[in-house]
Amino acid sequence: MDNSQPGSTKNRIIGAIVVAALVILPFILAQFGMTGEFWIWVTTEMIIMALFATSLNLILGFGGMVSFGHAAFFGVGAYTVALLMKKAGVSLLFALIAAPCVAGITAAIIGWFCVRLIGLYFAILTLAFGQLLYMIAFQWYTFTGGDDGIHGIPKPEFLDPTNFYLLCLIIFLVCFLVMRMIVNSSFGLSIRLTRENLDRAKFIGINVRRYQLINFIIAGAFAGIAGGLFTELNRFAQTEFLHWSKSGDAIFGCLVGGMYSFVGPAIGSSILIFLHIILQQIHQSLVEIWAIILGFILLAVVLFAPEGLVGLYLKITKKSET
Amino acid sequence: MKPEVLKIENLVKSFNGNTVISNISLSIAQGELSAIIGPNGAGKTTFFNLITGYHLPNSGKIYFEGKSIAGMQPFDIVRLGIARAFQITNIFPKLSVLENIVATVITHKKGNFNLVTPTVKLKSVYERAYQILEDVGLADRAQRQSGTLAHGNQKILDIAVALAMEPKLLLLDEPTAGMSPEERWKTVELIQKLWQQLNITMVFIEHDMDIVFGISQKVRVLCYGTMLAEGTPEEISKNDKVIEAYLGEEVE
Numbered sequence: 001m002d003n004s005q006p007g008s009t010k011n012r013i014i015g016a017i018v019v020a021a022l023v024i025l026p027f028i029l030a031q032f033g034m035t036g037e038f039w040i041w042v043t044t045e046m047i048i049m050a051l052f053a054t055s056l057n058l059i060l061g062f063g064g065m066v067s068f069g070h071a072a073f074f075g076v077g078a079y080t081v082a083l084l085m086k087k088a089g090v091s092l093l094f095a096l097i098a099a100p101c102v103a104g105i106t107a108a109i110i111g112w113f114c115v116r117l118i119g120l121y122f123a124i125l126t127l128a129f130g131q132l133l134y135m136i137a138f139q140w141y142t143f144t145g146g147d148d149g150i151h152g153i154p155k156p157e158f159l160d161p162t163n164f165y166l167l168c169l170i171i172f173l174v175c176f177l178v179m180r181m182i183v184n185s186s187f188g189l190s191i192r193l194t195r196e197n198l199d200r201a202k203f204i205g206i207n208v209r210r211y212q213l214i215n216f217i218i219a220g221a222f223a224g225i226a227g228g229l230f231t232e233l234n235r236f237a238q239t240e241f242l243h244w245s246k247s248g249d250a251i252f253g254c255l256v257g258g259m260y261s262f263v264g265p266a267i268g269s270s271i272l273i274f275l276h277i278i279l280q281q282i283h284q285s286l287v288e289i290w291a292i293i294l295g296f297i298l299l300a301v302v303l304f305a306p307e308g309l310v311g312l313y314l315k316i317t318k319k320s321e322t
Numbered sequence: 323m324k325p326e327v328l329k330i331e332n333l334v335k336s337f338n339g340n341t342v343i344s345n346i347s348l349s350i351a352q353g354e355l356s357a358i359i360g361p362n363g364a365g366k367t368t369f370f371n372l373i374t375g376y377h378l379p380n381s382g383k384i385y386f387e388g389k390s391i392a393g394m395q396p397f398d399i400v401r402l403g404i405a406r407a408f409q410i411t412n413i414f415p416k417l418s419v420l421e422n423i424v425a426t427v428i429t430h431k432k433g434n435f436n437l438v439t440p441t442v443k444l445k446s447v448y449e450r451a452y453q454i455l456e457d458v459g460l461a462d463r464a465q466r467q468s469g470t471l472a473h474g475n476q477k478i479l480d481i482a483v484a485l486a487m488e489p490k491l492l493l494l495d496e497p498t499a500g501m502s503p504e505e506r507w508k509t510v511e512l513i514q515k516l517w518q519q520l521n522i523t524m525v526f527i528e529h530d531m532d533i534v535f536g537i538s539q540k541v542r543v544l545c546y547g548t549m550l551a552e553g554t555p556e557e558i559s560k561n562d563k564v565i566e567a568y569l570g571e572e573v574e
Contacts, residue, residue, distance in 0.1 A: 203396055
């Protein structure tokens with residue numbers, strides 16, 4: 001079933017508790033010195049990547065289109081912030097406003113070609129465009145710094161780890177609520193129609209490509225915000241941000257969390273990052289076999305919880321009710 | 323003579339050199355309830371696909387209310403007032419029955435680009451959707467996931483989706499295919515009721531001759547891409563060519 005309808009009171013309460021916990025969290029972590037600061041950094045990354053995964057899910061879960069090129073918009077957002085702040089010296093605020101705009105324009109150009117295709121061909125074309133941008137960033141040394149990337153992005157004084165965490169949390173919550181509003185709107189329903197049945201959608205008067213393109217642009221713009229924040233978090237931008245494996249991270253997040261639910265991708269992506277870091281903490285060698293571990297996780301999800309953790313949760317709670 | 327809703331002139335369609343529709347001309351009068359019959363492979367569904375813009379004709383003209391529509395996109399043709407239900411059920415299976423209709427009503431009202439208001443807050447849309455479900459007798463199943471409905475009810479929902487677009491011309495491709503005999507007659511009664519109630523033009527493809535001769539005002543016979551005969555049910559049942567080419571085969 002589709003779980004995108006506006007939440008019940010119970011879900012709202014859970015949401016409020018989670019948000020409250022997320023607001024308090026950095027203040028608790030700050031008590032633990034260096035370790036605490038490290039975990040603030042990790043949770044900030046989790047929040048940013050949750051935004052990225054949620055934006056991808058507008059295309060993947062709600063639009064039913066598999067895109068391997070979503071990192072392109074994440075990367076464009078990242079480089080926009082990096083270049084504007086480092087080379088043009090603009091403020092963080094302005095750079096963060098520019099990031100989704102530039103990413104959205106890029107998505108409009110790439111999407112214009114991609115929505116002409118469906119299914120596998122769409123996926124391959126998004127991959128091709130994503131890798132094209134990756135190669136441009138890689139080769140254009142004078143502009144993007146090539147393989148080195150752009151380092152030493154200035155950080156405003158007031159942004160200590162806690163404040164930056166809170167900034168990311170606020171931006172995430174705003175984006176999250178806006179995307180949720182879109183999903184529950186008439187436009188969101190129309191997008192789900194195109195996922196469910198492309199042909200039928202045409203025969204009730206929906207210009208499928210136009211809707212898919214607009215959805216693609218919206219998703220790209222939000223990915224750009226995530227990319228911009230990620231750059232500021234790391235204080236560098238590098239070609240890796242554009243690489244298709246970055247798109248893969250978001251896709252895995254959607255799969256693990258459940259792409260037919262709105263919160264699923266954020267949860268899935270956060271869990272995967274958390275696991276990755278925990279393994280790293282236990283032993284460095286575990287990180288080297290991360291791909292294998294991830295493979296097993298995905299296998300388990302696909303076999304036993306095809307609708308992800310949220311789908312599994314709903315199944316269990318439904319069973320206990322009856 | 324009533325004004326014609328649809329007028330088709332010398333329509334030709336071929337796929338990879340196979341001519342499926344060869345030179346069909348006809349006109350359908352406003353408010354008519356008519357049937358298209360013909361053996362399998364006669365080109366009946368292709369004919370609907372051409373009218374609704376799913377296929378482009380090789381040559382020929384299609385006029386809807388005097389406007390040439392050949393070459394237009396399906397979603398534009400629908401907006402002019404030609405809706406269709408499909409031979410193989412064609413709904414949005416993961417959405418609820420109600421959502422299927424709600425989405426169509428929103429689309430019909432051109433409200434799709436509203437990115438702000440939650441759909442559940444659109445009261446008038448929901449009222450309209452419930453009314454349509456009442457009309458077709460699916461109101462008690464409104465909250466069911468549409469893909470889990472029984473086959474017959476999915477076909478009815480398909481028709482309801484088409485109705486939600488408030489068409490002037492409704493094309494039904496084998497509306498009773500795969501149904502049990504009782505379901506069939508219930509569906510036929512429904513079609514007849516809707517036709518009278520809504521005062522629209524309907525064309526249906528059907529294999530069951532009892533249904534065809536029972537409710538249609540006019541029958542058109544397609545055979546190998548050409549129009550073999552056209553007339554009232556009585557004329558058709560007495561037409562030698564039709565009996566020979568089509569009805570006769572069944573008796574043998």
